[in-house]
Amino acid sequence: MKTHEPLSGVDAAWLRMDDPTNLMTITAVLVLEDPISVETFKALLEERLLGFTRFRQRVRDPEGSPHWELDPHFDLDQHVHRAALPGDAAQAELKDRVSELMSEPLDRTKPLWHMELIEDYFGGSAIIARLHHCIGDGMALVQVLLSLTDEYFDPARFPSTEERDSLLPSVVRGTLKAVQGTVAAGRRLLTEGARSLITPSHALRRAKQGLSVGAALSKFLSLGADTDTSLKGDLGVAQRATWSGPLALARVKRIGNVIDAKVNDVLLGAVAGALRYYFESRNEPTDGVVVRSFIPVNLRPPEQAFELGNRFGLVYLDLPVGLDDRLKRVLSVKRKMDEIKRSSEAIAALGVIEGLGYVPLGLEEWAVRRFSRKASAVMTNVPGPQEPLHLKERRVQHVMPWVPRAGHVGLGVSIFSYDGTVRLGIACDAGLVPDPDVIVDGFTREFDRLAATLLSDAEAVDASGTVGDGDGRSE
Structure with missing residues (x-):
């Protein structure tokens, strides 16, 4: 087994993009309907997470030639902590705690991940997971979190703790077998929404043929900034995190079917x-406003669905905020997304990010600033399995991951679907967006009005929007 494994250019780029005002950490909350003790949770991680050697490795020489090495002092107790929420220990307190942790950097002298267990949350438990982007992209890390569940975990995947400590090379072999064995399960669990925005094999084939890659790269370099709104400005360290109640995925699909979207x-x-x-709630002008967003595009072939590392590109999407008709807004997004799917923009962006991992740090910082100033937000849709999952027989009531933001981008919008529902999550700079729950309210409002316009009364009742109270409890 190699004692030193270099980071890929893409992984190194995300490591070096870390900034106190925009940490490159993917944060997620998992809410369990029944309580789990910290001892049981640590035993679960020993069994189901630490077989992935990346979670026992730290990064050495991060600003020079970054490479992975096993942490000789690895201690699970340094990565898992128990916490209690103040006051009523309700959703507001959990949101505040997530916001606080989003502002705290991970310890770079240790493997770059941390989990906090809230043992008492609405009669169950809540887990706040933080994983550094250099370990993997959102799709890969969501798969890692899902592999902790009873439905995804294969007891034969990893050797026992004793074997792992003495026979680390076999862990690597076991992990590779697990990747092959669980891809089929992943295909079964992930629905239409989990498919790549751009089919990876098609995108990669177009790139090999050189189709539009040069034009896509030229577009990146020549694109001007979007509309100057309150989403732009200097960033601070403090963050805000929030999320919506669950919306019925069936309702979203029915709306899409009506307009072929x-x-x-x-x-x-x-x-x-x-x-x-x-x-509008802030009395800002909206006519003609365009909010440009980075959209991550999965470029990992299906057979590599469970591999760590970063295999995604970025595309720009101009959101037609200035249109005053909600149906026209959806159709405008559909038209723009169809154009993106026919282009090689994501491949070009992946090449740019790969190159940033090898240039001097100062040049990378300049490039990140330049590209990030062209957009106001990062938005991602990472769909999950559409059947209930469990951790040690405790039902996972809901999952909410948040996308990190690089450079000067102050707003992150994450959409996650699970077990027939969809939730919207907002992670943002507390100074630029002090009231993100207004965005969440507006998101729910859009669905109510789209359904009222496009669906029959029977369909609207059958696929009602909110399917829970949004506070971590089922109906």
Whole structure:
């Protein structure tokens, strides 16, 4: 087994993008309906997480030639902590705690991950997981979190703790076998929404043929900034995190079917409407406003679905906030997304990010600043399995991951679907966006009005929007 494994250029780039005002950490909350003790949770991680050697490795020489090495002093107790929420220990307190942790950097002298267990949350438990972007992209790390569940875990995947400590090379072999064995399960669990925005094999084939890559790169370099709104400005360290109650995925699909749009088109069109609602609540102008967003695009082939590392590109999407008709906003997003799917923009962006991992740090910082100033937000849709999952027989009531933001981008919008529901999450700079719950309210409002316009009364009742109280409890 190699004692030193270099980071890929893409992984190194995300490591070096860390900034106190925009940490490159993917944060997620998992809410369990029944309580789990910290001892049981640590035993679960020993069994189901630490077989992935990356979670026992630290990064050495991060600003020179970064490489992975096993942490000789690895201690699980340094990565898992128990916490209690103040006051009523309700959703507001959990949101505050997530916001605080989003502002805290991970300890770079240790493996770059941390989990906090809230043992008493609405009669169950809540887990706040933080994983550094250099370990993997959102799709890969969500798969890691899902592999902790009873439905995804294969007892034969990893050797026992004793074997792992003495036979680390076999862990690598076991992990590779696990990747092959669980891809089929992943295909079964992930629905239409989990498919890549751009089919990876098609995108990669176009790139090999050189189709439009040069034009896509030229577009990146020549693109001007989007509309100057309150989403732009100097960033601070403090962050805000929030999320919506659950919306019925069936309702989103029915809206899409009526207008021949994909689920993703409807969701992003609703985000455009939510931002318009937000600007109006602040008495900001909305006519003609365009909010440009980075959209991560999965470029990992299906057979590599469970591998760590970063295999995604970025595309720009102009959200038509300035349109005053919600149906026109959705159709505009659909048209723009169709154009993106026919282009090689994501491949070009992946090449740019790969190159940033090898240039001097000062040049990378300049490039990140330049590209990030062209957009106001990062938005991602990472769909999950559409059947209930469990951790040691405790039902996972909901999952909410948040996308990190690089450079000077102050707003992150994350959409996650699970077990027939969809939730919207907002992670943002507390100074630029002090009231993100207004965006969440606007998002829910868009669905209510789209359903009222496009669905029959029977369909609207059958696929009602909110399917829970939003506070970590089922109906």
